[in-house]
Amino acid sequence: MTTDAEEWQLVLKLLNEQSFGVLGTNHKGHPYASLVAFTVTAEARFLYFATTRATRKYLNLAADGQISLLVDNRTSQALTLYEAAAVTAYGSATEVAVAEHAEVLESYLVRHPQLQSFVSSPTTAIFRIEVESYHLVQRFQNVTEFRMNRCTG
Amino acid sequence: MHWLIPFTKLSQETAKTLGGKALMLARLQQEGFMVPDGYCLPADVYHEFLAETGLDAFIAMELQRKDFREMRWEELWDVSLRIRNHFASRAWPQAMKDKLLNDLCAGPANWPAVAVRSTAPGEDSASQSFAGLHESRIMLQGAEAILEAIRIVWASLWSDGALLYRHELDLQPGTSGMAVIIQEMVVGDVSGVLFTRAPQDSSVMMAEAVWGLNQALVDGTIEPDRWQFSRATGAVTDKHRVVHSLALRPTTHGTELTPLDKGQSEKSPFDATLCRQLFETGGQLETLLGAALDIEWTYSDQRLHILQVRPITAALRSEAGDERPWYLSLHRSLDNLEALRTELEQQILPGMDHDAEAMRTVELAQLTNLELAEEYRRRSRILDKWLSAYKEKCIPMAHGLRLFGEFYNDLIKPEDPHEFVGLLHSDDLLAVKRNRQLREMAELLRKDARLLQQLKDRGELPDRSPLKLMLEAFNREYSGISWVVHEELDLISWLVKLAEQEDTDKSQRLQPIDKQQAFFDQVPEAERGMAERILAVAKASYLLRDNDNLYLGKVRAGVVGTEQEIRKRIDTGASAGLDKLLPEATESKKPFSRDETQQEEVERAGNWQIARQLVGQPAGPGVSSGPARVLNNASVLTDFKAGEVLVCDAIEPNMTFLAPLAAAIVERRGGMLVHGAIIAREYGIPCVTGIPDATRLIKPGDYLTVDGYLGIVTIDRSDG
Numbered sequence: 001m002t003t004d005a006e007e008w009q010l011v012l013k014l015l016n017e018q019s020f021g022v023l024g025t026n027h028k029g030h031p032y033a034s035l036v037a038f039t040v041t042a043e044a045r046f047l048y049f050a051t052t053r054a055t056r057k058y059l060n061l062a063a064d065g066q067i068s069l070l071v072d073n074r075t076s077q078a079l080t081l082y083e084a085a086a087v088t089a090y091g092s093a094t095e096v097a098v099a100e101h102a103e104v105l106e107s108y109l110v111r112h113p114q115l116q117s118f119v120s121s122p123t124t125a126i127f128r129i130e131v132e133s134y135h136l137v138q139r140f141q142n143v144t145e146f147r148m149n150r151c152t153g
Numbered sequence: 154m155h156w157l158i159p160f161t162k163l164s165q166e167t168a169k170t171l172g173g174k175a176l177m178l179a180r181l182q183q184e185g186f187m188v189p190d191g192y193c194l195p196a197d198v199y200h201e202f203l204a205e206t207g208l209d210a211f212i213a214m215e216l217q218r219k220d221f222r223e224m225r226w227e228e229l230w231d232v233s234l235r236i237r238n239h240f241a242s243r244a245w246p247q248a249m250k251d252k253l254l255n256d257l258c259a260g261p262a263n264w265p266a267v268a269v270r271s272t273a274p275g276e277d278s279a280s281q282s283f284a285g286l287h288e289s290r291i292m293l294q295g296a297e298a299i300l301e302a303i304r305i306v307w308a309s310l311w312s313d314g315a316l317l318y319r320h321e322l323d324l325q326p327g328t329s330g331m332a333v334i335i336q337e338m339v340v341g342d343v344s345g346v347l348f349t350r351a352p353q354d355s356s357v358m359m360a361e362a363v364w365g366l367n368q369a370l371v372d373g374t375i376e377p378d379r380w381q382f383s384r385a386t387g388a389v390t391d392k393h394r395v396v397h398s399l400a401l402r403p404t405t406h407g408t409e410l411t412p413l414d415k416g417q418s419e420k421s422p423f424d425a426t427l428c429r430q431l432f433e434t435g436g437q438l439e440t441l442l443g444a445a446l447d448i449e450w451t452y453s454d455q456r457l458h459i460l461q462v463r464p465i466t467a468a469l470r471s472e473a474g475d476e477r478p479w480y481l482s483l484h485r486s487l488d489n490l491e492a493l494r495t496e497l498e499q500q501i502l503p504g505m506d507h508d509a510e511a512m513r514t515v516e517l518a519q520l521t522n523l524e525l526a527e528e529y530r531r532r533s534r535i536l537d538k539w540l541s542a543y544k545e546k547c548i549p550m551a552h553g554l555r556l557f558g559e560f561y562n563d564l565i566k567p568e569d570p571h572e573f574v575g576l577l578h579s580d581d582l583l584a585v586k587r588n589r590q591l592r593e594m595a596e597l598l599r600k601d602a603r604l605l606q607q608l609k610d611r612g613e614l615p616d617r618s619p620l621k622l623m624l625e626a627f628n629r630e631y632s633g634i635s636w637v638v639h640e641e642l643d644l645i646s647w648l649v650k651l652a653e654q655e656d657t658d659k660s661q662r663l664q665p666i667d668k669q670q671a672f673f674d675q676v677p678e679a680e681r682g683m684a685e686r687i688l689a690v691a692k693a694s695y696l697l698r699d700n701d702n703l704y705l706g707k708v709r710a711g712v713v714g715t716e717q718e719i720r721k722r723i724d725t726g727a728s729a730g731l732d733k734l735l736p737e738a739t740e741s742k743k744p745f746s747r748d749e750t751q752q753e754e755v756e757r758a759g760n761w762q763i764a765r766q767l768v769g770q771p772a773g774p775g776v777s778s779g780p781a782r783v784l785n786n787a788s789v790l791t792d793f794k795a796g797e798v799l800v801c802d803a804i805e806p807n808m809t810f811l812a813p814l815a816a817a818i819v820e821r822r823g824g825m826l827v828h829g830a831i832i833a834r835e836y837g838i839p840c841v842t843g844i845p846d847a848t849r850l851i852k853p854g855d856y857l858t859v860d861g862y863l864g865i866v867t868i869d870r871s872d873g
Binding site for chain 2: 007008083135139140141142143144145146147148
């Protein structure tokens with residue numbers, strides 16, 4: 001049986017094993033999707049990603065911080081459809097102050113060492129997503145919600 | 154390059170794509186043993202068929218839909234049936250068909266009749282010992298019939314039995330494959346099995362024999378003669394004789410049980426020549442293969458032909474607590490099921506009814522404590538007896554549905570592999586009859602506003618009123634509406650509730666007769682008689698599957714009655730000698746109750762994790778929404794309100810009276826043929842079964858949308 005604990009472990013596994021996710025932002029009422037390299041904190045309360053300030057997503061986030069981030073393990077093989085799992089994080093994104101960059105980047109670069117020069121650029125912004133809930137979809141249609149504000153840890 | 158490889162050219166190098174069974178037969182033939190000639194179709198062709206038709210993705214979908222650890226045996230059968238249907242309904246890719254027809258017409262299609270058997274590559278000798286997991290087809294004539302049979306044998310790589318033993322067989326979608334043996338059919342006068350070392354006494358050989366073909370022996374339809382021979386001399390050391398009346402014989406459309414003539418029925422199938430050949434061949438084979446063997450054989454024109462040889466291994470023995478051999482034993486032949494039906498209809502169910510009726514005549518209140526204790530023990534013993542008959546006789550009868558399902562699907566090749574269930578609907582389903590009577594009583598009450606008000610005010614029903622008489626008859630017939638719960642359900646308040654709402658007769662107006670005609674129109678003339686028998690068994694199976702629970706429920710009601718009387722005396726302090734009876738009894742006699750510890754898990758999980766959408770099996774088409782009524786042991790069934798979604802561990806006989814009021818049914822127990830699914834289909838209610846932990850994940854009052862087409866339950870919780 002898939003227990004509650006196993007489902008939460010699957011969320012953590014996706015967040016820790018996948019490097020990229022699809023970020024959904026709001027562009028004047030229209031959803032805008034973009035691929036970001038992210039990292040996650042130990043308890044999965046926060047996610048971090050980086051973007052240059054000239055991007056559409058940066059402008060969207062400046063106007064509206066409400067976001068969703070889809071992380072999944074899909075392949076294009078029909079044989080593995082039921083093995084695919086996806087988790088969508090809902091929350092709000094705020095830009096991390098430059099003074100805090102060094103601390104955040106320490107773990108971010110462990111995950112994405114190739115992005116060293118990208119995140120070091122003065123034109124790059126780091127965002128922190130405070131997650132309100134995760135929605136896990138597995139075995140094609142099973143959906144479970146995890147509410148982070150009710151999580152006792 | 155030909156696909157079909159003759160036995161004479163099979164070698165160890167081809168083992169990877171041919172399977173051990175084919176290699177064994179080829180080797181024995183090459184060593185000079187009498188083995189019916191044959192060809193092997195390697196597993197590469199299976200893989201090519203899957204790739205060409207896209208079936209590999211469908212199989213993977215079916216196998217990964219739900220965690221196997223959470224599947225009951227019935228769900229495995231459903232998975233297996235769906236896969237089988239995918240195989241049967243896929244057209245052969247033209248190039249493959251042309252190539253195979255070419256090979257068949259140059260070889261096996263010219264034999265008078267052939268057998269098509271499985272030979273799964275990758276099976277080690279231990280897994281070969283799991284006999285009967287894969288299908289065989291015998292007495293086939295012509296290339297087209299062989300082509301059909303090949304797909305069925307391929308599909309049986311994923312049979313329910315194989316899925317049960319998936320770990321032992323290392324079954325993996327994507328990599329597992331199936332090769333096929335196409336063999337000349339030898340129609341034996343006598344057939345049987347030989348164990349070169351008897352299971353109980355390894356100093357002797359043991360052989361079983363029946364007249365005709367040995368399928369009837371293997372599936373247990375015909376009891377064999379069982380003889381033993383000394384391993385040293387071949388002398389017969391023991392003869393177990395039975396009276397033979399039937400033999401499985403070939404017909405123009407397969408096989409049929411036919412009566413034996415008087416000469417044969419009085420004789421043993423064994424004769425001196427056969428015994429000598431069995432002894433000699435068994436010894437030679439054992440020497441050649443270096444192991445004790447289980448040999449299937451047939452005997453024609455005084456010559457012994459080897460059909461299959463397997464080493465006798467430890468794998469044949471199951472470990473304690475392993476119920477898989479029992480599940481496998483539920484596969485029954487048509488003849489076996491017909492005999493079972495007679496026994497159920499003429500002995501088992503009337504027996505349950507008789508015992509339940511006898512219990513009803515005992516005035517429990519008049520008994521002394523000692524007598525009550527004895528009565529309670531006596532009734533418990535009776536219940537145990539019928540529970541065991543239920544397991545041994547009633548559950549196997551359900552295989553009638555499966556037998557018909559496979560027959561129907563092979564013939565009609567429907568898009569929906571469970572379409573056949575539509576032909577089985579019956580007005581005689583006891584649960585439906587019982588609900589109809591409840592509805593009639595409610596209707597009577599609805600028309601009599603004064604009486605309705607009187608009953609709402611807790612007044613008594615006037616003696617000799619039509620409703621009172623109907624109620625008495627109802628109670629006699631069905632022992633009330635509920636048997637398993639501990640609270641006595643108040644039938645009158647339930648009728649008041651029914652009377653106060655709109656009449657909701659949702660029972661289906663299905664037209665099984667029309668569907669049957671459409672089915673029979675497609676059955677070839679030669680198979681009409683067989684089709685009629687299979688449908689009759691399936692209809693009986695459908696009916697008995699639900700009714701047997703109600704009969705068993707009546708017996709259980711007798712036990713519950715004594716429990717209630719004992720509890721009453723305990724409550725009033727008049728229970729000397731009764732105190733220790735009940736605890737063990739209360740728990741042990743609730744056969745379908747769910748694990749109480751689950752409630753603790755609910756509390757532990759808190760509300761930070763919430764199921765939003767759950768996937769089960771679509772068991773009753775339609776879509777409907779409503780608030781959830783989650784039933785557990787503490788539920789009061791009569792609290793159920795019309796328009797609610799019934800969420801339960803398993804629909805039990807005591808709950809079916811709720812079905813006509815339910816917007817939809819959601820059940821933890823999985824399968825297309827479970828009681829919840831049957832009753833939902835009768836009422837045209839959307840139903841989803843097989844949702845693990847349904848009663849834990851869904852909370853009372855959650856607003857549910859039940860999609861009975863796709864098997865999806867979506868949860869909308871008011872606080873979220």
